[in-house]
Amino acid sequence: MATMKDVARRCGISESTVSHVINNTRPVAPETRAKILRVMGELNYHGNAHARRLARGHSDFVGLVISDIENPFYPGLIKAFEGAALQGGFDVLLSTTRYDADRAEAACRKLIENRAAGVAVMTSSVDPKLATLLSEAGIASVFLDAGTPGRRRSRIRLDFGTGARAAINYLHNLGHRDYALVAGPQNRPSHVAYRKAIETVVRAHRSRLLVVEAPNTVAGGEAGARDLLTGGNLPTAILCSSDLTAIGVIRTLRNAGVDVPADASVVGADDIPLATLTSPSLTTIRIPRERLGQVAFEVLHAMLKDEKTSRDETLETELAIRESSAAPRRRAKST
Amino acid sequence: MATMKDVARRCGISESTVSHVINNTRPVAPETRAKILRVMGELNYHGNAHARRLARGHSDFVGLVISDIENPFYPGLIKAFEGAALQGGFDVLLSTTRYDADRAEAACRKLIENRAAGVAVMTSSVDPKLATLLSEAGIASVFLDAGTPGRRRSRIRLDFGTGARAAINYLHNLGHRDYALVAGPQNRPSHVAYRKAIETVVRAHRSRLLVVEAPNTVAGGEAGARDLLTGGNLPTAILCSSDLTAIGVIRTLRNAGVDVPADASVVGADDIPLATLTSPSLTTIRIPRERLGQVAFEVLHAMLKDEKTSRDETLETELAIRESSAAPRRRAKST
DNA sequence: GGATGATACGCAAGCGCTTGCTACCAGCAA
DNA sequence: TTGCTGGTAGCAAGCGCTTGCGTATCATCC
Numbered sequence: 094m095a096t097m098k099d100v101a102r103r104c105g106i107s108e109s110t111v112s113h114v115i116n117n118t119r120p121v122a123p124e125t126r127a128k129i130l131r132v133m134g135e136l137n138y139h140g141n142a143h144a145r146r147l148a149r150g151h152s153d154f155v156g157l158v159i160s161d162i163e164n165p166f167y168p169g170l171i172k173a174f175e176g177a178a179l180q181g182g183f184d185v186l187l188s189t190t191r192y193d194a195d196r197a198e199a200a201c202r203k204l205i206e207n208r209a210a211g212v213a214v215m216t217s218s219v220d221p222k223l224a225t226l227l228s229e230a231g232i233a234s235v236f237l238d239a240g241t242p243g244r245r246r247s248r249i250r251l252d253f254g255t256g257a258r259a260a261i262n263y264l265h266n267l268g269h270r271d272y273a274l275v276a277g278p279q280n281r282p283s284h285v286a287y288r289k290a291i292e293t294v295v296r297a298h299r300s301r302l303l304v305v306e307a308p309n310t311v312a313g314g315e316a317g318a319r320d321l322l323t324g325g326n327l328p329t330a331i332l333c334s335s336d337l338t339a340i341g342v343i344r345t346l347r348n349a350g351v352d353v354p355a356d357a358s359v360v361g362a363d364d365i366p367l368a369t370l371t372s373p374s375l376t377t378i379r380i381p382r383e384r385l386g387q388v389a390f391e392v393l394h395a396m397l398k399d400e401k402t403s404r405d406e407t408l409e410t411e412l413a414i415r416e417s418s419a420a421p422r423r424r425a426k427s428t
Numbered sequence: 429m430a431t432m433k434d435v436a437r438r439c440g441i442s443e444s445t446v447s448h449v450i451n452n453t454r455p456v457a458p459e460t461r462a463k464i465l466r467v468m469g470e471l472n473y474h475g476n477a478h479a480r481r482l483a484r485g486h487s488d489f490v491g492l493v494i495s496d497i498e499n500p501f502y503p504g505l506i507k508a509f510e511g512a513a514l515q516g517g518f519d520v521l522l523s524t525t526r527y528d529a530d531r532a533e534a535a536c537r538k539l540i541e542n543r544a545a546g547v548a549v550m551t552s553s554v555d556p557k558l559a560t561l562l563s564e565a566g567i568a569s570v571f572l573d574a575g576t577p578g579r580r581r582s583r584i585r586l587d588f589g590t591g592a593r594a595a596i597n598y599l600h601n602l603g604h605r606d607y608a609l610v611a612g613p614q615n616r617p618s619h620v621a622y623r624k625a626i627e628t629v630v631r632a633h634r635s636r637l638l639v640v641e642a643p644n645t646v647a648g649g650e651a652g653a654r655d656l657l658t659g660g661n662l663p664t665a666i667l668c669s670s671d672l673t674a675i676g677v678i679r680t681l682r683n684a685g686v687d688v689p690a691d692a693s694v695v696g697a698d699d700i701p702l703a704t705l706t707s708p709s710l711t712t713i714r715i716p717r718e719r720l721g722q723v724a725f726e727v728l729h730a731m732l733k734d735e736k737t738s739r740d741e742t743l744e745t746e747l748a749i750r751e752s753s754a755a756p757r758r759r760a761k762s763t
Numbered sequence: 764g765g766a767t768g769a770t771a772c773g774c775a776a777g778c779g780c781t782t783g784c785t786a787c788c789a790g791c792a793a
Numbered sequence: 794t795t796g797c798t799g800g801t802a803g804c805a806a807g808c809g810c811t812t813g814c815g816t817a818t819c820a821t822c823c
Contacts, residue, residue, distance in 0.1 A: 167503075485808065764823105775813100778809105
């Protein structure tokens, strides 16, 4: 494969001029430039990114670490992050952890070895070790709902409170007083935060809240719903840790002869694309994943421009009202 | 950031020995090795991937080019490809084209500049230019349903025939004789192939087939269904170019008072994850996307091991039977 | 007519690693 | 003693590019 030296030789000029033409980094006589460009075509020259990055001493990579690309929450986030990165002149290096701490660490090491300019860790739970690892390598990083901002390290938090308040207010106005929460695994910070938000708001409304815990999947939702059904006295409104859980809940309720939303309202979380496609479509607490991806990059970018910067952003969740919620049949519509 | 030279100096030995310890590429005395390892820890040393790749003259990157990560067809493919690549000791560089030819070309250039060992182009349509570009750069490549295999270039084809035959046989046995196809945009090779497969099989059964064309989306399915409804005499079985289309079709039919599957059976294509989650869940012609991802890497891998190799694989589609199909109500169950 | 700026380019020292070649030192057989 | 061999490790030439510094040329201006 042709190198810059080949091009230079064939043009009868020095490598540096070729380099300057390629990078537009100092003026070059039009004829010289034209000749270089022509010869580059003739030799089918393609720059060597490794050599360039080595010589420059830094790369244009930003890392994005996620849990699992098959989790419908991520594609939108990735797309937004990638879009912002591309626009900012960066390439993204994507790593998946599959919810495995070792893989997460390996991913970070890989990013360090690639001298990524910055790394966004958007996994559902993060080992604090990672933050240290990246910090010690002097790489700017941003974490989702984890760690504390500091030197070259930022954080983005999801405020479940806004969405939770909107949801409970909405349900309350419909006449609901009796809630259940199918909470996700309580070893994931986001699920803890979500649960806490719901509990706080429900308590403020002096309503009842029954909490069951279940994996963050359709099957988990089914299991959670079975738990609720066997408990007797099904709450009229069921909040879920994710949309997948909500789908499982709805399916199980319907199979048990419970109509959704007439007998029970079900509210999901995330607002994954499929939430609009199910029937009934899902009322859900929306996590702004596109915004999250975009902000993640912006935060990194800001940290790159100013070494001292560190940010602590908060993104609000909101309620998307669709068909899976309605006024309860069992209960009167006033306090 | 500490370099190999720093480590070597601090150990009082040469760089080459450090390198050999890191790569396990020649025996080193145990004490020396231990010392090096210790010092690497002390200095917080992380190898420089750029320098390594430059020195080695090749990278361990394989490229994966896809259309749009938000298309639910891709995540499973990506995951399988990545899994296989990781196992094979490669890192994957993911690029998305957003269905844009310019971006596709830019992606390939980027991969060339990164001296990717191989590139899998799994976009829904590919510009032949890309194949040339990669070939001329001497990079092994594999394309989905495009181009012809050749020097350092392979192909994977989807055989829609198997799935189409299974679907029509199944529907025929249920008593269907009157079909519609909501075909995707006929400028995409895969949609052309799919349509052709369906047409061939239906003709062999001497049944009727009405074809309408619509975008490959939920909205497209809705439009397609409206076309069918206004045509009067709705066919009893409707095949769709994708699962999203099928969802749109079902939704529109139901809104028009047509019961699925009692009045009309609807069959999707792809078998995206959500196909099991809708109600009714989707009978669909399954594209083995995990297998596709895995085979794509294997084909590349084979080409890397043997420069002369070129492969032409065919992957069969199959029928996944779920709730959106049943015997037609309108028509007797015999010929 | 020499000083002065532009303008256009070459030189060469890296960037941090890999790797073929060579060197040294036992230990041992001839 | 000489010559091998096996175990260790150093030397130095790259890999292909970037970039600070320096130089040559030439029109311009008192």
